[in-house]
Amino acid sequence: MSEPIDFYFDFSSPYGYLASEKIDELASRHGRKVHWRPILLGVIFQHTGAAPLTMVPLKGEYSLRDFSRSARFLDIDYTHPETFPLPTQHAARAYYWLHDRDCAKAREFAHSVFRALYVEGRDISMIDVVLDLAARQGFVREELVTALGGGELKERLRAECATALARGVFGSPYIIVDGEPFFGVDRLPQIERWLASGGF
Amino acid sequence: MSEPIDFYFDFSSPYGYLASEKIDELASRHGRKVHWRPILLGVIFQHTGAAPLTMVPLKGEYSLRDFSRSARFLDIDYTHPETFPLPTQHAARAYYWLHDRDCAKAREFAHSVFRALYVEGRDISMIDVVLDLAARQGFVREELVTALGGGELKERLRAECATALARGVFGSPYIIVDGEPFFGVDRLPQIERWLASGGF
Numbered sequence: 001m002s003e004p005i006d007f008y009f010d011f012s013s014p015y016g017y018l019a020s021e022k023i024d025e026l027a028s029r030h031g032r033k034v035h036w037r038p039i040l041l042g043v044i045f046q047h048t049g050a051a052p053l054t055m056v057p058l059k060g061e062y063s064l065r066d067f068s069r070s071a072r073f074l075d076i077d078y079t080h081p082e083t084f085p086l087p088t089q090h091a092a093r094a095y096y097w098l099h100d101r102d103c104a105k106a107r108e109f110a111h112s113v114f115r116a117l118y119v120e121g122r123d124i125s126m127i128d129v130v131l132d133l134a135a136r137q138g139f140v141r142e143e144l145v146t147a148l149g150g151g152e153l154k155e156r157l158r159a160e161c162a163t164a165l166a167r168g169v170f171g172s173p174y175i176i177v178d179g180e181p182f183f184g185v186d187r188l189p190q191i192e193r194w195l196a197s198g199g200f
Numbered sequence: 201m202s203e204p205i206d207f208y209f210d211f212s213s214p215y216g217y218l219a220s221e222k223i224d225e226l227a228s229r230h231g232r233k234v235h236w237r238p239i240l241l242g243v244i245f246q247h248t249g250a251a252p253l254t255m256v257p258l259k260g261e262y263s264l265r266d267f268s269r270s271a272r273f274l275d276i277d278y279t280h281p282e283t284f285p286l287p288t289q290h291a292a293r294a295y296y297w298l299h300d301r302d303c304a305k306a307r308e309f310a311h312s313v314f315r316a317l318y319v320e321g322r323d324i325s326m327i328d329v330v331l332d333l334a335a336r337q338g339f340v341r342e343e344l345v346t347a348l349g350g351g352e353l354k355e356r357l358r359a360e361c362a363t364a365l366a367r368g369v370f371g372s373p374y375i376i377v378d379g380e381p382f383f384g385v386d387r388l389p390q391i392e393r394w395l396a397s398g399g400f
Contacts, residue, residue: 048257057248058370062381069380072400073390170258183262186386190273200272 004033005191006176008164010041011088011124013172014067014078017114019185021076023175024107026188030195036099036110038092041085041172043161048170052085070185077119086117086125093153094130094144096160098137105137112136204233205391206376208364210241211288211324213372214267214278217314219385221276223375224307226388230395236299236310238292241285241372243361248370252285270385277319286317286325293353294330294344296360298337305337312336 005027009016020036027034045051054060064080071078091113099106112133116122122129127148135141147153164174168181175182175191180199182191193200205227209216220236227234245251254260264280271278291313299306312333316322322329327348335341347353364374368381375382375391380399382391393400 048259050256050259056250056370058365058368059248059250059383062368062370062383065381066383069390069400073393165258168258168262170256170262181262181265183259183266184386186384189389190269193273200269 002031003178004035006035006037006167008037008039008169008174008176009172010085011038011091011110011113011117012085013041014063014080014118015070015185016172017118018071018074018076018078019173019175019188020111020114022074022185022188023173026192027195029192032195036095036107037160037164038088038095038110038157039161039164039169039172040087040089040092040157042087043158044165044170047165050170054084074185077115079118079121081117081121083123083125086123088124089157090127090130090148091124092160093148093157094134096156097144097147097153098134098139101139102137105139109134109137202231203378204235206235206237206367208237208239208369208372208374208376210285210372211238211291211310211313211317212285213241214263214280214318215270215385216372217318218271218274218276218278219373219375219388220311220314222274222385222388223373226392227395229392232395236295236307237360237364238288238295238310238357239361239364239369239372240287240289240292240357242287243358244365244370247365250370254284274385277315279318279321281317281321283323283325286323288324289357290327290330290348291324292360293348293357294334296356297344297347297353298334298339301339302337305339309334309337 007023023034053063067080068078095106095110098109113124116129116133117124131141131144134144171183173185177191177194180194207223209220223234253263267280268278295306295310298309313324316329316333317324324330331341331344334344371383373385377391377394380394
């Protein structure tokens with residue numbers, strides 16, 4: 001099978017960021033492409049009752065340590081943001097708008113959003129930061145401003161989140177390979193074996 | 201440093217079982233011993249507000265699939281128990297009683313409890329099953345019956361759970377290496393690197 005892999009994530013998810021730095025290369029080793037699908041964990045958590053990881057008693061403190069250590073383990077730059085978690089609806093909506101116009105540039109934009117937050121310490125919840133990052137990919141700032149203000153793009157992200165929920169997505173990253181779901185950047189080795197052997 | 205590794209787990213934890221099949225060999229590759237410390241997740245969850253994994257919306261269904269898949273990935277026998285989760289206070293108390301008498305046999309007992317649940321499908325919440333497994337290690341059944349009925353052993357397990365909470369334990373398996381905490385069987389590769397390089 002050569003269906004694309006679905007990669008669900010929230011732009012404010014540390015483990016989502018770590019997965020984003022590895023998933024395309026991993027998939028391409030097995031002749032696969034990856035569909036990147038930003039969602040809003042806030043919407044997901046409204047349905048599941050879950051809380052952001054860092055707010056969970058004991059687990060929250062652990063997770064802060066684990067984010068950085070997992071990044072070092074995977075050889076990825078990581079600085080925990082001062083504001084965390086933060087709203088990512090502008091970034092996610094911008095991604096889908098860009099994706100409809102140039103999917104390769106949308107991918108670069110998505111990388112730049114994650115790195116802005118986790119390497120450069122920028123506040124990606126600010127619409128200006130999102131517009132700057134989109135402009136760097138050559139998109140016309142004013143066109144994106146208009147799109148972000150419209151109802152269509154809001155509905156688009158709402159629909160993506162609803163689809164994600166219907167597919168069982170409860171966290172980030174959530175990666176679906178030929179119908180098989182994998183949750184967490186720590187499942188990349190299992191995904192690799194799954195792709196290599198067509199399941200196990 | 202050559203301090204023992206602390207391995208906290210609940211006997212009804214699938215990921216705890218998977219870790220139990222790997223942790224001693226992993227540690228011994230780096231000249232380390234492992235302190236096995238059964239605790240009760242029910243007690244931990246009373247403090248943190250967490251729920252058993254299989255009862256969490258969406259995550260519960262995923263976890264059932266992930267238990268079996270992670271077992272296959274690690275090449276460990278696994279059959280999900282009909283009754284799950286189940287109370288493990290008898291098994292945990294028996295472990296500490298056995299450990300005070302013969303720590304090697306207590307380790308074998310702990311393995312046999314996990315395998316009774318996850319390979320043989322036995323109900324390890326039953327005191328008779330726990331007594332049978334202890335008897336197989338050569339312990340006198342009546343002595344353990346008496347100990348399990350006394351207050352001392354109950355207090356011992358209560359104290360172990362309190363110590364675990366004070367050390368930040370919020371789930372199973374929770375493994376502490378030279379003060380560094382690792383949560384989940386999926387952190388074994390990080391533990392391996394930590395032991396090999398004295399941190400990273």
